[in-house]
Amino acid sequence: MADSDSSPPLPKAAPLSLQKKENIPPIGTKIAELNESRAELLNRIQGLKQDLQSWRSKLDTQVKTYRDELSELKKSLNVEVDQLRSEFQELRTTLQQQQDDVSSSLRTLGLQDVSGDPKDAQAQDPKVEDNQDGLVLPRQMDYDVSGDAKDAQAQDPKVEEDDKEELVLPKKLEYDEGSEN
Numbered sequence: 001m002a003d004s005d006s007s008p009p010l011p012k013a014a015p016l017s018l019q020k021k022e023n024i025p026p027i028g029t030k031i032a033e034l035n036e037s038r039a040e041l042l043n044r045i046q047g048l049k050q051d052l053q054s055w056r057s058k059l060d061t062q063v064k065t066y067r068d069e070l071s072e073l074k075k076s077l078n079v080e081v082d083q084l085r086s087e088f089q090e091l092r093t094t095l096q097q098q099q100d101d102v103s104s105s106l107r108t109l110g111l112q113d114v115s116g117d118p119k120d121a122q123a124q125d126p127k128v129e130d131n132q133d134g135l136v137l138p139r140q141m142d143y144d145v146s147g148d149a150k151d152a153q154a155q156d157p158k159v160e161e162d163d164k165e166e167l168v169l170p171k172k173l174e175y176d177e178g179s180e181n
Helices: 002-006 009-109 118-124 149-155 161-167
Strands: 128-130 136-138
């Protein structure tokens, strides 16, 4: 009897192993699908990495190109700025030279450039003196700046009265022939 009790458990084991074998093919199929999916994902990741590297390479190339262009533009602009500075300096020097030439010509003619401060003009030329009206006249010539013809005659008897009146100029530097001052 003991032998008969031991035989039934064997048939019970057979259906469990059949069930395991039936479950194995679907798991194997799932594993194969997962492996396939994994390979596809890896391929996509590799493609994205290559695209990213390509994009970065192109971007780096463009950045380098733009930097080079900007560097060239900067150099070009610096050269132009330096040229403009030197041209402005030349113009400034030329203008100053022309102003000096005009001032020296006016001094030679016995006139003084009255566009500046008369006291500055006097400091530049010791032969120049101020008069009451704020006009700058050469010292060597005795002009009547007060409008008093008798005092001017006393200083220089050779100067006629009409000449003295012409030399008197108003403060605004506008000569009015009818004025006596």
